[in-house]
Amino acid sequence: MKKVKQKDLSLPRPRDRGATERSILEAAKLVLAEEGFQSFGINAIARRAQCDKQLIYRYFAGLEGLVEASGIELASKLTHDLHQISAAHRPDSYGALMKVLLLGLLDLLRGDKIMQQTIAWELAAPSPLLSRLIAARSQALSTWMHHMRGDLTPPPGADAPAINAALIAAAQHLVLSASASGAFAGMMIKTEADWRRVRDTLATLVDGAYGTRPS
Amino acid sequence: MKKVKQKDLSLPRPRDRGATERSILEAAKLVLAEEGFQSFGINAIARRAQCDKQLIYRYFAGLEGLVEASGIELASKLTHDLHQISAAHRPDSYGALMKVLLLGLLDLLRGDKIMQQTIAWELAAPSPLLSRLIAARSQALSTWMHHMRGDLTPPPGADAPAINAALIAAAQHLVLSASASGAFAGMMIKTEADWRRVRDTLATLVDGAYGTRPS
DNA sequence: CATACATATCACCGGCTGGTGACAAATAGG
DNA sequence: CCTATTTGTCACCAGCCGGTGATATGTATG
Numbered sequence: 001m002k003k004v005k006q007k008d009l010s011l012p013r014p015r016d017r018g019a020t021e022r023s024i025l026e027a028a029k030l031v032l033a034e035e036g037f038q039s040f041g042i043n044a045i046a047r048r049a050q051c052d053k054q055l056i057y058r059y060f061a062g063l064e065g066l067v068e069a070s071g072i073e074l075a076s077k078l079t080h081d082l083h084q085i086s087a088a089h090r091p092d093s094y095g096a097l098m099k100v101l102l103l104g105l106l107d108l109l110r111g112d113k114i115m116q117q118t119i120a121w122e123l124a125a126p127s128p129l130l131s132r133l134i135a136a137r138s139q140a141l142s143t144w145m146h147h148m149r150g151d152l153t154p155p156p157g158a159d160a161p162a163i164n165a166a167l168i169a170a171a172q173h174l175v176l177s178a179s180a181s182g183a184f185a186g187m188m189i190k191t192e193a194d195w196r197r198v199r200d201t202l203a204t205l206v207d208g209a210y211g212t213r214p215s
Numbered sequence: 216m217k218k219v220k221q222k223d224l225s226l227p228r229p230r231d232r233g234a235t236e237r238s239i240l241e242a243a244k245l246v247l248a249e250e251g252f253q254s255f256g257i258n259a260i261a262r263r264a265q266c267d268k269q270l271i272y273r274y275f276a277g278l279e280g281l282v283e284a285s286g287i288e289l290a291s292k293l294t295h296d297l298h299q300i301s302a303a304h305r306p307d308s309y310g311a312l313m314k315v316l317l318l319g320l321l322d323l324l325r326g327d328k329i330m331q332q333t334i335a336w337e338l339a340a341p342s343p344l345l346s347r348l349i350a351a352r353s354q355a356l357s358t359w360m361h362h363m364r365g366d367l368t369p370p371p372g373a374d375a376p377a378i379n380a381a382l383i384a385a386a387q388h389l390v391l392s393a394s395a396s397g398a399f400a401g402m403m404i405k406t407e408a409d410w411r412r413v414r415d416t417l418a419t420l421v422d423g424a425y426g427t428r429p430s
Numbered sequence: 431c432a433t434a435c436a437t438a439t440c441a442c443c444g445g446c447t448g449g450t451g452a453c454a455a456a457t458a459g460g
Numbered sequence: 461c462c463t464a465t466t467t468g469t470c471a472c473c474a475g476c477c478g479g480t481g482a483t484a485t486g487t488a489t490g
Contacts, residue, residue, distance in 0.1 A: 161402055
C-alpha cells in the first residue's frame with residue numbers, strides 16, 4: 001500500500017489569532033516533550049499546530065521569540081511547583097532541608113519531560129538561545145532555596161554549595177539516564193521500587209554529607 | 216567578496232586502502248570530539264577525511280559499521296586508561312577504593328571529549344546503534360571495578376551499587392555541564408581550582424556514604 | 431457596497447542530508 | 461600486452477530544513 005496523494009480535508013484555521021498563538025505554544029511544548037530537542041524546529045512545530053510556519057514568524061518573530069515566550073511560562077510553572085513541594089515540610093536541620101529539596105526536585109524532574117529535554121539540550125548543544133532558559137530555571141531554583149532556608153545553616157566546614165551542586169547533578173543525571181535508557185551504570189531505573197531505591201540512596205548521601213541521622 | 220568557484224587543487228588520494236580506512240576512523244573521532252554528535256554523519260566525516268563518502272559505505276558498510284569499528288578501539292583504550300589509574304593505588308578500605316575509582320573516572324572523563332559526546336548522545340537520543348557502545352563501556356568499567364575490588368567489601372547495610380551509581384552520575388553530569396557551559400547550579404567549573412573543589416566534594420560524599428575518614 | 435486590514439495558506443528558494451549508480455584511473459594477474 | 465579487480469571520484473536523487481514573497485480569504489470600517 002503506497003501512500004496516495006490525498007486532498008487536504010482539513011478546514012482552514014478559524015481566524016482567531018489568540019487561539020492560534022496558544023496552539024503554537026502548545027505544539028512547541030509537545031514537540032519538545034515527545035520528539036526531543038533534535039526535532040524542535042519551525043516545521044515540526046507548525047505541523048503539530050496544524051498551521052503554516054509563516055504564522056510562527058509573524059506572531060513570535062521566529063524560534064527565538066517562541067522559546068522566550070515559552071520560557072517565561074515554564075519558569076512560572078517551576079516556581080509554582082517548587083512552592084507546592086516546600087509547603088508541606090518544616091525541616092529542622094540543614095541536612096533535612098536539603099533532603100526535602102533534593103527529593104522534591106527529583107520527583108519534579110521525573111514528571112517533567114520538557115525540563116528533561118531542556119537539560120539534555122543544554123548539555124548537548126550550548127547556545128545563547130538556551131542559556132536564558134537555563135538561567136531562568138536556576139534563578140527560580142536558587143531564590144526558592146534562599147526563601148526556604150530560614151535560619152538553618154550548613155554544618156561548619158562543609159562546602160554546602162558544592163555538595164548541593166553535586167547532589168543535584170546526581171539526581172538530574174539519574175533522571176535523564178532513566179528516561180533515555182531505563183538504567184544507569186548497571187542499575188535498572190524503571191519501576192517505582194527502583195525509584196524508591198534511588199531516593200533512599202540520595203537521602204543516604206545527604207545524611208552522610210551533612211552528618212544528619214537517617215530519617 | 217563572494218566565494219568563487221574554485222578548482223579542486225587537492226591531489227587524488229593515494230590508493231592505499233589501509234591508510235584510507237585509518238583516516239576515516241580518525242576523522243570520525245575528530246568530528247565527534249570537535250563538532251559533537253549532532254554533526255556526526257556521513258558527509259561530515261567524509262569532509263574531514265577528505266575522501267568520498269562512498270568509501271565509508273564500501274569499507275565500513277555505513278555509519279553503523281563505522282561506529283562499531285570505532286567502538287572496539289575506544290573500549291580497549293578505556294580499559295587501558297583504567298588500568299593506568301588503578302596501578303598506582305592500594306586502597307585499604309572499600310570507601311578509599313571508591314574514592315580512587317570515582318576521582319580517576321572524573322579525570323579520565325574530563326580529558327576525553329569523545330566519551331563526553333557519547334554520553335550526551337545517549338542521553339539525548341537513545342538508539343540501538345549507541346546502546347552497544349554504552350554497553351561496551353559500562354562492561355569495561357564493571358569488570359575493572361570487579362577486578363580491582365580485591366577482598367574489600369562495602370560496609371554492611373549500604374546499597375553500594377546504588378551509591379556508586381549516584382556518585383558516578385554526579386561526576387558525569389558535572390563534567391558534561393562544565394564542558395557545555397563551564398558551570399553547574401551556580402557553581403563555576405572552569406579553573407583547576409574549581410576542579411579541585413569538585414574532587415574534594417566528591418571525596419566528601421564518598422567518605423560520608425561509606426563512613427571512611429577523610430584522607 | 432466598497433475599501434482596508436488581519437489572518438491564513440501556498441509556492442518557491444537555497445542549502446544541507448543520506449544514499450546510489452556510473453565512471454576514471456591505478457594496480458595486479460594471466 | 462591485455463584484462464580484471466581494486467580504489468577513488470563524480471553526478472545525481474529524494475527528502476528535509478529554515479526562510480520569504482506573493483496570494484487568497486475572512487472581517488471590520490467608512
